[in-house]
Amino acid sequence: MHKPLLAAVLAVAAVSPFAAKADENNQLDNFFVAGNLGQSNYRIGGISDKSDVFQNVRFGWRWNGLVGAEIGYAYLGQAKNTVDYATAYAKPRVGQLGVTAKYNFYNNWYVTGHGGYLRSRTTAGVTVGDVSASQRSWNNGWYAGAGVGYDVTKNVSLALNYDNYHVKYGRAGASQSQVNTNVAAYSASVEYRF
Structure with missing residues (x-):
């Protein structure tokens, strides 16, 4: 079994007791939608691109307002490197499925965390002069993140x-290579809870 899939299964198993307790108390009313806008930072071999736009939208729910599940889509911008007359680029997009948590630690201030499985299409x-060539690749991976924010109202929050x-x-294989990269994203977000 692949490591990201195993991580997703373990995350769902860890959340299940919270879901059962929340369902007993009839408190499954914490559906949310969140949007992030910020900057991505690529770390790929010789490319260090820190100037692209990061966008993310997530939907989910939290049992008792604390722990839950989420799905989302992220646009990670584009890593680009130009040497002489040649320009190389990579543009990943990801679908994500994971767990999410939110904890209010002082008045309206809170911390969040989330992570899980992602499916990328890169x-x-x-491009050399007027000649271009491109190729797509679909792969599994993982994501994780943390934030700090403020509940502006009962339903609206802002965070960094x-x-x-x-x-x-x-593709990983005997005759093919596979490139692994980490894309860091710094963003501001708005969350609306129903």
């Missing part, structure tokens, strides 16, 4: 966040 290519996405490109 388009990579190279750090997320890390572990993305792969290519």
